[in-house]
Amino acid sequence: MDPPLVNDSSFSPANPSSYTLSEIWPFPVNDAVRSGLRLAVNSTPSDKDVSTAAAAAAAAEESTVTDLTAGWGGRKARALNSEENESSKMVSLSSSGNEVKDSGERKRKLCGSESRNGDGSMKPEGETSSGGGSKATEQKNKPEPPKDYIHVRARRGQATDRHSLAERARREKISEKMTALQDIIPGCNKIIGKALVLDEIINYIQSLQRQVEFLSMKLEVVNSGPSTGPTIGVFPTGDLGTLPIDLHRNIYEQQEANEPRGSHPEWLHMQVDGSFNRTT
């Protein structure tokens, strides 16, 4: 039995004391985020009672931990919000019953200021998820004003003080981005472990840069040679993907007026083979 903590009827649609986002959250945010948050913030005060009742219930434990994201810029907030977009926030308000089933699920919301902590925050940070030895099936207290806080669900056995939570959230973001990078870099999918992946990335970038350098050296020689040819032909489609580029024929016509320098050095004809490329 899931006590419906929150349902739509408990929300007051027009809250006279609604907070504007700019008061709460000093960071620049795009409009979509702002509107989403404002809606969320508006629905707060009436739910205090509901949540207090819920807190008393043994089965339903809160693990709402609020957290600071002072160091995070607006972009992160936007990125966060794009994951937890407005619809999910709204929906989750009314379907917190479902939350209980989603054990161990972590939600992150946007951060508010420190002062919000004192205002009607139902669950102060001290309350942890490990109370009573129950599983990590925690409920989220949605209607709290700290929508603006980062809600990081504490897993069982993990520290829940503010700093380590902030640290953990930060680390999660970083590993998220690193997995994104892993997709870009060929051959990185099989590697496990942050350090090795980072190694791989660094080597890849260095080899790319060296390749560019080498190619520009080659280009230099080619450029200054007399027999650069009267035309630069069409780029082969295979090299550049789907874009055939047609350079104008006369682009190098001036070249022919230059004094001949002699024959090309032999190494120019050396093919740049695929050894630089790591194609999977």
Next chain:
Amino acid sequence: MERQTINKNKRVFSAEPTKLSPSEVFTRKYTSHLVPALKKLNMDKNSPQINQLTVKHEVDMALALSAQEFAWSRFLLEKLSSSNNPTTTISSSSNGTRIPERSCKEDEDGEIEEKLRELQKLLPGGEEMNVEEMLIEIGNYIKCLELQTSALKSIVQDTT
């Protein structure tokens, strides 16, 4: 007069103008920056001295100009325009040494930090960003480097 003729002729046309994926856009911009610059370089060279760093400069400049929606390109532009010193190129700052692996586990986090800092050095302007931003920018940078490499290869192959 000749220069005007050249300038008129330096447009890059695509046979399929309606398709505009980001990599195509980048590649097109890149080549349309680089090729005329090379041409101009070639024309301006009266002395037999080959200055390879000028070409590198043009190459990097074309990269920076073609990717202006990214933060690192701004830093790259600044670096290029402020330092006309030919010894200051991107590649000179990246060392070829592999990162030494530390065997002690307790240092693991520090090791990762070390590598992140190394990454920051590779990315132009990376040191001024914080880690999370930097990781995002690195992805873009890698993509653009790859496109640049293939564009350069095509140019070189077509002219040999």
